[in-house]
Each structure stands twice: as structure tokens, then as C-alpha cells.
Amino acid sequence: MADFIVHIIVPVAIFAFIAGFTLFAVYAERKIAGFVQDRLGPMETGKYGLMQTLADILKLLQKEFITPSAADKILFAVAPIVIFVAVFIGFSVIPWAPDFIPANTNTGLFFIMAIVAIDAIGILMAGWGSNNKYSLLGSIRAIAQMVSYELPVGLSLIAAVMITQTLNLNDIAYLQGIASPEQIYFMGFWNVTDIGGIFAWHIFQAPHLLIVYAIFFIASLAECNRAPFDIPEAESELIGGFHTEYGGIKFAFLFLAEYAMMFLVAILGVVIFLGGWNSPLPNVGSLRLADWTTGLGWGIVWTLLKSLTIVGIQMWIRWTLPRFRADQLMTLCWKILIPLAFVCLAISGLWRILVML
Amino acid sequence: MESLLFYAFACMAIVSALLLVNIRNTARALFLLFIVLFAMAGLYLFALADFIAITQILVYVGGVLILLIFAFMLSNKELLTDLQSASKRFISLPSWQALVLAFAFLGVMIYSYISWSHHMPQWITQSEAKGSIILSTDNNIKALGFKFMTQYVLPFEIISVFLMLALIGAAHVSRKGDNT
Numbered sequence: 001m002a003d004f005i006v007h008i009i010v011p012v013a014i015f016a017f018i019a020g021f022t023l024f025a026v027y028a029e030r031k032i033a034g035f036v037q038d039r040l041g042p043m044e045t046g047k048y049g050l051m052q053t054l055a056d057i058l059k060l061l062q063k064e065f066i067t068p069s070a071a072d073k074i075l076f077a078v079a080p081i082v083i084f085v086a087v088f089i090g091f092s093v094i095p096w097a098p099d100f101i102p103a104n105t106n107t108g109l110f111f112i113m114a115i116v117a118i119d120a121i122g123i124l125m126a127g128w129g130s131n132n133k134y135s136l137l138g139s140i141r142a143i144a145q146m147v148s149y150e151l152p153v154g155l156s157l158i159a160a161v162m163i164t165q166t167l168n169l170n171d172i173a174y175l176q177g178i179a180s181p182e183q184i185y186f187m188g189f190w191n192v193t194d195i196g197g198i199f200a201w202h203i204f205q206a207p208h209l210l211i212v213y214a215i216f217f218i219a220s221l222a223e224c225n226r227a228p229f230d231i232p233e234a235e236s237e238l239i240g241g242f243h244t245e246y247g248g249i250k251f252a253f254l255f256l257a258e259y260a261m262m263f264l265v266a267i268l269g270v271v272i273f274l275g276g277w278n279s280p281l282p283n284v285g286s287l288r289l290a291d292w293t294t295g296l297g298w299g300i301v302w303t304l305l306k307s308l309t310i311v312g313i314q315m316w317i318r319w320t321l322p323r324f325r326a327d328q329l330m331t332l333c334w335k336i337l338i339p340l341a342f343v344c345l346a347i348s349g350l351w352r353i354l355v356m357l
Numbered sequence: 358m359e360s361l362l363f364y365a366f367a368c369m370a371i372v373s374a375l376l377l378v379n380i381r382n383t384a385r386a387l388f389l390l391f392i393v394l395f396a397m398a399g400l401y402l403f404a405l406a407d408f409i410a411i412t413q414i415l416v417y418v419g420g421v422l423i424l425l426i427f428a429f430m431l432s433n434k435e436l437l438t439d440l441q442s443a444s445k446r447f448i449s450l451p452s453w454q455a456l457v458l459a460f461a462f463l464g465v466m467i468y469s470y471i472s473w474s475h476h477m478p479q480w481i482t483q484s485e486a487k488g489s490i491i492l493s494t495d496n497n498i499k500a501l502g503f504k505f506m507t508q509y510v511l512p513f514e515i516i517s518v519f520l521m522l523a524l525i526g527a528a529h530v531s532r533k534g535d536n537t
Binding site: 004072075111113114116120143150 | 391412414420426430498
């Protein structure tokens with residue numbers, strides 16, 4: 001019975017976290033947009049506009065359910081649920097702290113890559129179910145983009161997995177800190193197993209993994225349809241893409257899914273490349289900073305801090321760079337990112353065989 | 358609890374498969390196929406084949422199904438109405454081959470039920486006695502990787518060459534320009 005309660009509490013806690021994160025992130029997004037565009041952002045509701053997103057969500061919850069008369073009623077209603085649940089179950093294999101993980105499976109990373117595919121189906125459902133040209137165009141663009149960018153994401157993850165030799169996200173996080181079961185070398189020559197900290201992270205374990213992380217980050221921006229890769233939503237051409245017809249709580253769920261996806265790819269990058277829950281502070285002589293700042297509470301703090309930093313960078317990029325054209329988008333994916341990812345994949349194999357032994 | 362989940366997945370697969378073949382609306386049928394594939398992936402999990410389950414979602418849902426939906430969306434509308442205007446009866450038999458296949462499969466199911474409902478087949482009891490069975494705590498994916506790279510490396514490579522051939526063929530067919 002206790003097991004059963006845990007099975008209910010954990011998803012509820014994750015959902016509460018996603019909802020809280022979305023409220024915070026929308027506020028942060030608007031403030032960052034305001035800063036980048038040299039204005040103040042929301043200021044009216046509450047002190048510094050802090051209550052703005054709360055007011056927004058209250059407004060969304062009160063709205064009437066509107067279904068277009070020509071829409072496919074079932075698909076239209078089911079699509080937001082499919083999209084949100086697809087992202088939501090991705091969180092089930094993410095480690096937050098040492099052994100603090102909802103489902104410690106051997107196929108965690110592979111599972112997340114499969115789950116993203118379900119998200120694509122949900123977007124197609126929304127686009128087709130709305131029976132609206134803008135929605136359909138938006139969802140077709142979204143799918144073309146997601147299917148293309150799944151390749152660089154997958155290849156960059158495989159390049160990292162060739163170094164880690166495991167798909168278990170908990171084990172991957174363990175391999176990047178002082179608790180590592182194997183020897184860690186900074187750039188392949190300096191043994192940092194006891195030093196830990198920032199030097200033991202995967203991006204510093206091999207020089208090409210820095211490039212791999214850059215590929216992963218760019219491609220993951222496209223996976224969650226964020227600017228500069230937001231042609232599926234392109235407000236100026238498509239009104240809002242696949243969610244044009246949605247309103248009220250259904251729109252709230254689509255919005256929740258978008259921000260949850262942002263956080264999911266951020267935390268995935270953190271776990272695989274940026275040390276997961278390991279402390280960035282190294283042990284320096286008798287100053288055992290890494291030993292002191294590793295543990296359950298610290299793990300959650302580091303994971304959150306790193307992931308929120310990545311989310312902040314995603315927002316910064318969104319308000320800095322202009323939108324890509326569709327052909328530029330495909331050129332970047334197929335002619336730059338994928339060949340580069342293949343080269344990194346080959347280097348990973350050689351690195352594993354020749355350097356890491 | 359686990360058997361409850363198993364029956365839930367099985368019912369989901371069967372009911373949505375039945376709906377899938379009876380439904381008029383092709384778009385909804387394609388999305389029902391998604392539920393069928395998803396439920397099948399759930400059933401694979403109960404056979405301790407977690408790798409197969411996730412591959413099922415990744416390949417069929419992420420690849421094949423999206424391709425099917427795209428093909429449906431981009432195809433001619435008259436062609437689709439032609440497809441949909443089949444028989445209107447509840448049980449319709451477009452051809453006798455389907456009947457033969459269905460009854461053959463039913464025969465296999467009945468045979469296996471009669472012969473194995475009371476005792477396991479011999480090879481299962483033998484391997485149980487030897488202890489060569491997969492447990493839910495085993496690292497299946499690691500064992501799979503070792504097998505692919507040692508014992509089955511030739512079939513594995515042949516499959517990858519076939520996939521490469523298919524890719525090159527697809528790129529060649531879709532290429533526009535001179536036909537000389």
C-alpha cells in the first residue's frame with residue numbers, strides 16, 4: 001500500500017513542480033523580453049508584476065470551452081492531453097539527486113527519445129482536429145521540424161552514450177562526480193576522480209563533447225519549437241500554428257506542455273553533459289568543497305540551478321535572434337548539424353577505444 | 358495490480374484494433390492505430406522486453422505512423438472516398454483470403470490453448486530448472502548489445518546495409534531533375 005501511495009505522490013509532485021515552474025517561467029520570460037527590448041515588462045499586477053502570471057492562469061481557467069463547429073471533436077479534445085502527457089511521462093526517468101529518481105530504469109535515455117515522438121503525434125492531432133488551414137500548416141511545419149531535428153538530438157546523445165556506456169540516467173550522472181565508479185580524466189589526461197567538481201563533467205571529459213553539447217542544445221531548441229526555430233507557431237504568418245483554435249484550459253495545457261518540454265530538454269542536457277546533480281565546486285587540497293556539496297538536498301539544488309540557467313539561456317536566445325526561414329532551418333539541420341554530429345560520433349568511438357581504454 | 362494492468366493494456370489493444378477496422382473516418386483510424394501500437398508496447402513490457410517496447414514506440418509511432426498520417430493528409434480526396442466506400446455491413450468479407458488467415462490463426466490459438474493450458478511446454482520447464490531465465494532486474498539492454506556485436510554481428514550488419522540501400526533508393530526516387 002505504501003508503494004501505491006508513492007506511485008501517486010510522485011506524479012502529483014512532478015505535476016505541481018511543472019505547474020509552478022511554468023508560472024515562474026512565463027513571468028521570467030516576459031521580464032527577460034522586457035529587459036532585451038529595453039522596457040519594463042509586466043509591472044501592474046502585484047509588486048513588480050509578480051502576480052501577473054497567476055492572474056493570467058485564473059483568466060484561462062475561467063474561460064468557456066470553445067470547439068469550432070467544423071472541428072473533429074474527439075481529436076480536438078484529446079490532442080492537448082496527449083501532448084502534455086507525452087512530455088509529462090518524460091520526467092519519470094530524470095534523476096534529481098543521487099538515487100533520487102522516479103523510475104531507475106536501464107533504458108531511461110532511450111525512453112525519453114521515444115516519448116518525444118509521441119509529442120509529435122499530439123501536435124498532428126491538434127493541427128488536423130482543429131480543421132483550420134493555419135493549424136494544419138503549423139502542425140505540418142512542426143512535424144517536419146521535429147522529425148528532422150530528432151536526428152541531431154539522437155546522434156549527439158549517442159555520442160555521449162558511447163562515452164558513458166550506459167543508458168541509465170542515474171548511472172550517467174554518477175559517472176560525472178566524486179562518487180563515480182570509474183576513473184575520470186579531464187580532457188583525457190588529468191585524473192580528476194578525487195577532485196570532481198566542474199572538471200569531471202562530461203563536456204570536459206573529452207574535447208569534442210563540448211561541440212556535441214552545442215549540437216544538442218541547438219537541436220533541442222528546435223525540438224521544443226522555440227525561437228529562433230518557432231516557424232510552427234510563427235505568430236506573424238500562422239497566427240499561432242497548431243494551437244490557433246485552442247482557448248481556455250486546453251490552451252493552458254498546451255502552454256504547460258511547451259514549458260515542461262523546455263525544462264525537460266534543459267534537465268536532460270544537464271544530466272548527460274553538465275554533471276547532473278554533481279557539484280560544480282572541485283576539491284582543492286584540504287578544502288573538500290565537492291565532498292561538502294554533494295548529497296540529496298545539494299543534488300536537487302544543483303540540478304535546479306543548472307537547469308534554470310539553461311532555461312534562462314533558451315529565453316535569452318528567443319528574444320535575441322530572429323526567426324529562421326523554413327529552408328534555412330532545414331539547411332542548418334541536414335547540412336551542418338547532422339554531419340557534425342556524425343563526425344563527433346566517430347570521434348567518440350575512437351576516444352573510447354584509444355584514450356579511455 | 359500487475360495482472361490488472363496487463364488486462365487493461367490487452368483490452369485497450371483489442372478494443373481499439375476492432376474500432377480501427379470498423380471506423381469510417383480515416384484520420385481517426387490512424388490515431389486509433391497509435392493507441393493500438395502504444396498498448397502493444399505496454400504488453401511487450403510485461404514480457405520483460407523493455408528495449409522492444411521502446412523501439413516499438415520510437416520506430417512505429419515516431420516514424421511509420423507519422424509517415425502514414427502525412428501520406429493521408431497529402432493524398433487525393435477522391436482516392437480516399439473510394440477507399441472509404443467499402444461495404445456498409447458490420448461483418449463484411451471483401452475477400453476469402455482474410456477468412457482463411459483468420460481461421461488459421463484461430464486454429465493455432467485453440468491448439469496452443471488445448472496443449473499448454475494445464476502444463477508448460479517442456480523447453481520452458483527445462484530452462485527454468487537450469488536457471489537460464491530473464492529476471493526483471495537484469496540489464497537486458499547490455500546483454501542485447503553484447504549479442505549484437507559478437508554472436509549476431511553479421512545479421513546486424515546486413516540489416517544496416519539494407520537500410521542504407523533503402524535510404525539511397527528513396528533519395529534517388531525523390532530526386533527531381535533530368536531523367537536521362
